[in-house]
Each structure stands twice: as structure tokens, then as C-alpha cells.
Amino acid sequence: MISKRNKSLLQLLIAAITILIVFPLAWMVMLSFKTSGEIMSNPIAPPTSFNLENFTHALDILNYGQLYGNTFIVCIIALVIELICTFFSSFVIARMHFYHPGIKGALFTFFILGLSVSPFILLFPVYKINVFFGLRGIWALIFPYAASSVSFNTLLLVNYFKQLPSEIDEAAVVDGCNIWQLMFRVILPMSKPVLATIIIFNVLYIWNEFPYASVMLRDVSEYTLSMGASFFKGTYTVDYGGIVASSLMIIIPELIFYGIFQKNIVEGMTAGAVKG
């Protein structure tokens, strides 16, 4: 089909594209070993020595333990809330009997409409709502994050639940299951793959989320990771080396995370798009 010469040409083309895309990331790694002075005086020269000064400097300025800790706490609480909520509601939409079948479709559409809403129209009103409920610090992020994922989770969960054969429910009910046992003992264990995709996808979302964090968080001790990344900008000293090092300390774990869960991440991101 494809001649050998053409094949190697195409392979070369793919390699070139890949290198071009990966280059900016590799460039950051290279820069992180250069001092700020070296970056400013000659940006394209390779580093003169293998020094980790930028990293120790970044560690001095920002408390990474706290950044990771805050992000972790927000992730856990938001995930628990949203998973309980959307597991219940998706179960109703996908598997319960409605006298009027149109209601099911309407509920599904209602819950996935949120996919088209841009967060920027919500920022200020959500800020006011948080103030109204007295939600501060990381608590001001947890509910908006949980709410933002309702649409995505509904889309994935409902589609997944619909694939499970309905005989399972019938058998469970005949065997004497009540509704809680049916959900937690029967359906939940069968939903592990889709839950893994949802959890991983949402962790990534919260890890990266910046607009809400920038509006709701006031104190450095409350900062999540993305706020940590923007921290150097506000200090007015042009600390190029520090910025590079701190950025790398946030994206390297992220890239490792991606390496481990690549399948789920890609699946989640494309499922949300293709079916939506």
C-alpha cells in the first residue's frame, strides 16, 4: 500500500511534528538550570553548569507542601460531594422507571446543558453566592468545582449505567435488595471503570483550574497549585529562573500523573467531547 520510501518519509514527518510540540517543554527544563542573569543576557545559550539553585530558591519562596495539600483537600472534598450527588441523580435518570418517558430525556438535557457554559460569566455571581453562604477560602472553591462537574459526570455516568443490563436490577430486587443496597452493593462495584475516568479527569480539572481560584482565594496560605504558579508574576521582581523552576515543580508531577493514567485521561477528555 505505502511504499517503503514514503513510509519512512511519513515517519520522519511525524517525528518532526512531535519534536516541535515537545520542544517548549524541553526548553523549560533546560532553562531551569540557568540563573536569571544567564536567561536575561543570553536566552539561547545552554546552561553553564548543572545547578539546582532555581529549585531551592523556589522552595524558599513558596510552600509547595501547602500548595499540594490545599489542592489535595479541595480535590477530595469536591470529589466526594460531586460523586455522591451525580451518582444518585444519574442512577435515577438512567435506570428508574418514569411514567412519562420524556421526563428522563428532559432531565438528562437539563443536567448536561452546563457543558456549554463558560466559567467567566459565573465568576462574580458565584463570588456573591459564596459570600451569602459564608463560604471562604478553599470552601469557596469546593462547591463551584463540584457544580462545574455535574454536567460532565452526568454525561458519562448516565451513558455507562444505560449499558448495564436491566436484568441485574430485577434480580437484585427479587433477591430482596432495597434501593440503597441496589445502588451501593450492585451498581457501584460495576461502575469502577467509569468512576476512575471521572475521578482522574476531575483531579486534573481542579489541579489546573485558575479563574475561580484567582477570584476566591485571598490568602497565600489558601493557595492551590495554579495560584502558586501565578505567584511570581505579582512580585514585580523579574525572577525568570524562579518562575521556570516553580512551573516545573507543578507540571512534572502532572506529567507523571498523565503517564500513569494516560488511558483514562484521554478517554475522559474525548468521551466528554464526542458524546457531548
Place this chain on the structure above:
Amino acid sequence: MYWLSKTRYKIGLLLPSFCIYTVFILLPIAMAVRYSFTKYSGLGKPQFTGLQNYVRMFQDDLFWSSFKNTMIMFVLAFVLLLVLSFAIALLLNKKLKGSDLSKALIFSPAIIAPIIVGIIWVYILDPNVGIINGILDAIGAEGLKHQWIGGATLTPYSLAIVYFWQQLGYLVTIFIAGLKMLPEEVMEAAIIDGANEWQKVTRIIIPMMKSNISTVAILIITGVFKIFEIVQQTTGGGPNHLSETLVTYSYTMTFDSGDYGYGMSLATVTFIVSLIIVGIYSAFFGDKEEKKEAKARRKLAKEAKAAKKAAKGGAA
């Protein structure tokens, strides 16, 4: 499942999602629209001013320059992303050696925090510390040096490239998922009929991937209207708000200038503009089958109505 489908279970189980979704997604949209008709400085009560914010917007040069920047980014990113992500997907779908690794690596920018994407590209585009001008200096092509970011004109073009870099792998993956779903037999038949590579793509693959292409197009449109962090990190909208986009301008007006009413009217307009572009796209390139169906449905409804009327007339 009939037995356990009691109304009280249904309501109880739907309620948590419904509450959190209504309070933090739907209510804020209504609030934003309401604020957009007011003058509000954050203190006291918002004063209702009717359409004043919208009138001000039409006379605001900064609004129009943000609008222009957003449109430049949109057009450039749309064309580049749609064409190249499709082409690269075709290339990677040939299952050559190393394709899987390439796929994984090209996808990686899509998972990085957008705020860090902005930081990364400062070191490439910045006129002083960026690699592009550095290389141009080193090879003695000073004449080609430009203010890729932070100047008066080039920023939106450069940021479209940044957005392209960030989204490429993601869209490629969506296209590959679509290509995998094409039936093998059709491709084989085309080869037997002597179709060349170009004919295969234009006559078979593109027509069969219509809904996939629509998905990607809509993702690009809505995505461009969410670009925020990369502007914030590279230029902060400067100099003098010249590189501001609709989103960053509304953010600046709301949270930096404290002009909440005006900020919310900008946010509302931004949201509506993106919906309009999606609408225009769907009207021109949307699923033809679906449109045909809708037309048929309308026709049926009309006939039914006419029949009803006739029956009524007959009865009278």
C-alpha cells in the same frame, strides 16, 4: 426496576445534584444578566440603569479592540486547528512505528495547567528573553525580530499559536477516535475502485466524519472564548489594554476596576457571541440529516394542524 421507582426516591436522589447545579451554575447566569443592567460598585445595592452598560460598550474603543483581538485569535486558531489536527490525525492513524508514542507526547500540552502554558510561552515569545528573538539575533537576522507579545499588533496572532499548541493533541485524539469508527469495508472498496489517497480523504473520509468535524469545530469555538490564563500570563492585556480579549477585558473590568455592572454586561455579551458563532456554524455545516428530520417533523406538525383545523371546520 419498576418496584423501586417511587416518586419520593426519585425526588430525594435528584435533589442534591439539582440544588448544587442550580445554585452554582444556573442562578449565577441569571444573576450575571441581571447585574449587566445595573451600575454596581460592590458596595450598597446595584442601581438599575437599563441598557446603559450596553450603550457604553458600543462606544467603548477597548471593547472593540478586545472584540477584534478575540476574532483574530478565533479565525487563526480555528483554521489552523481544524486543518492541521485533521491532517495529523490521518497521519497518526496509519499505524506507523512510533505513532503511539507520538500521540501520547502531542497530547501532553492539553493536560498542563493553562496558567503554566502561558509561562512556558513567555520564554519563547518574549522580545527580550524569548528564544525566537534570541535565535534571530544569533543568526544575524535582527531585521526579523518582532515584539511577538506585548507589542501593539502581534499579540493575538501569537496567542492563537499558543492556543494551537495547547489544543492540537486533544483534537487530534478526537479525530483519531472518529477515524477508528469508519467501517473498514468502505475503505477497502474505495481502494479496489482505484481511489487515490486524496480522493479517499475528500470523497469518503471527510463526508463520513461530518459529525466528528462539527464536534471539533464547536470545541474550538467555545474554547477560544475561554482563553484567559495565557493572555493573563503573557501580556496581562497590556500595553494599555491593547492585547485584551473579551474574556480578559470583562475580568479586568469586574475584578480590577470594580465596575461589576459593566463587567457582567461584557461577560454576557462574550457568552452570547460564542453561542451565536456556534449557531452560525451549525446553520451552515450542521448535520444535514438532522436538519432534514427537523424539516420533516415541522411539515408533519403543520399537516396535523391543518387536518385538525379541517376537522374542526367540518364539525362546525
